[in-house]
Amino acid sequence: MDRFMEGPETLFRVGGIPITDTVFIGWIVMAFLLGAGFVVARLLKDRPKGMQAYAEIIVNGCKSLVSDTMGSDKLGFFPFIGALVLFIFISNILGVAGVRPPTSDVNITMGMAILTFLMVQYYRAKAKGILGYIKSFGDPIVFLFPLNIISELAAPVSLGMRLFGNILGGSIIVALIYEVIPVAVPIPFHMYFDIFVGAIQTYIFAMLTMVFVKMAME
Numbered sequence: 001m002d003r004f005m006e007g008p009e010t011l012f013r014v015g016g017i018p019i020t021d022t023v024f025i026g027w028i029v030m031a032f033l034l035g036a037g038f039v040v041a042r043l044l045k046d047r048p049k050g051m052q053a054y055a056e057i058i059v060n061g062c063k064s065l066v067s068d069t070m071g072s073d074k075l076g077f078f079p080f081i082g083a084l085v086l087f088i089f090i091s092n093i094l095g096v097a098g099v100r101p102p103t104s105d106v107n108i109t110m111g112m113a114i115l116t117f118l119m120v121q122y123y124r125a126k127a128k129g130i131l132g133y134i135k136s137f138g139d140p141i142v143f144l145f146p147l148n149i150i151s152e153l154a155a156p157v158s159l160g161m162r163l164f165g166n167i168l169g170g171s172i173i174v175a176l177i178y179e180v181i182p183v184a185v186p187i188p189f190h191m192y193f194d195i196f197v198g199a200i201q202t203y204i205f206a207m208l209t210m211v212f213v214k215m216a217m218e
Contacts, residue, residue: 011024095198110160117156174194
């Protein structure tokens with residue numbers, strides 16, 4: 001359990017920048033997704049089976065999620081949301097293999113939250129124009145301008161910290177159970193904290209991202 005309490009471990013440095021175990025594992029997850037996507041794309045068949053069948057289920061599920069939440073006219077966001085869902089979910093469930101989930105690192109979750117924040121601001125400015133974008137922070141009265149700024153900045157913090165806190169908390173609880181019962185940990189604990197909670201947090205992060213972007217565009 002100590003390794004979770006001490007935070008990510010620095011494995012090596014690149015140009016003086018520390019690369020932690022969570023960042024390195026995140027790179028591996030991204031490489032896996034890129035490789036799997038390349039392989040599936042090269043082996044596409046008219047009658048899907050095997051890996052292609054599972055891939056199509058995932059793709060159609062993500063498309064339906066985007067369409068139902070943002071509208072069928074905004075399926076252009078599907079590649080981003082789909083990649084986000086796959087990365088977060090695979091990262092979340094790595095605890096089953098005894099690996100520290102990348103999403104238990106606040107730097108990674110906040111990085112994704114900041115990316116969402118930048119998207120929201122971009123599409124809001126695009127929809128309202130620069131002048132309208134600035135004026136929108138004074139709605140409904142100009143005296144609320146500071147509060148609206150704070151509210152806007154709080155959104156990515158809440159988004160990133162929610163994912164980080166839930167995944168780290170689950171990892172610590174499972175690690176604590178290993179300390180108490182070193183011989184064997186009941187499978188239901190892994191099923192709940194690593195898979196079930198991981199799936200729920202993936203859905204929440206993706207859903208809030210889509211809702212924030214949709215509201216900004218409107």
